[in-house]
Amino acid sequence: MSLVRVVFSQPGSLGLKLSPNKVTGNIEVLGVNPGTQAQDHPELCSGLILRTVLGPDPTTGGDVQGRSYREVLSMIKAGGRPLQMTFVPGGTLGVKTADPTEGLTGKAAAAALQQEI
Numbered sequence: 001m002s003l004v005r006v007v008f009s010q011p012g013s014l015g016l017k018l019s020p021n022k023v024t025g026n027i028e029v030l031g032v033n034p035g036t037q038a039q040d041h042p043e044l045c046s047g048l049i050l051r052t053v054l055g056p057d058p059t060t061g062g063d064v065q066g067r068s069y070r071e072v073l074s075m076i077k078a079g080g081r082p083l084q085m086t087f088v089p090g091g092t093l094g095v096k097t098a099d100p101t102e103g104l105t106g107k108a109a110a111a112a113l114q115q116e117i
Helices: 069-078 106-116
Strands: 004-008 016-020 027-032 048-054 083-089
Antiparallel strands (some): 004 083, 027 048, 048 083
């Protein structure tokens, strides 16, 4: 998956659950709220990293790298509609990792867990 570009054109909540990654400093998608504009964009999913926020007024958006979470939220709120956002894969928040013991019980689960450790 490469660059994901979406445009929100309706007023109201976007429906994105965003969170700052304290390790990387990126703003990442944790999830999409059902019944919202974000759900209308199937390419949006947890684990995406927000890169840009662009509204109709070019002075209210731009690259979000290096900006605080509060600054980015302010950019989104001030962006108006249509609001274009771009994302890239590679985030680590909200991404479920495979459980090597899933479906295993007893000694098989213990052995799989030991191999993972």
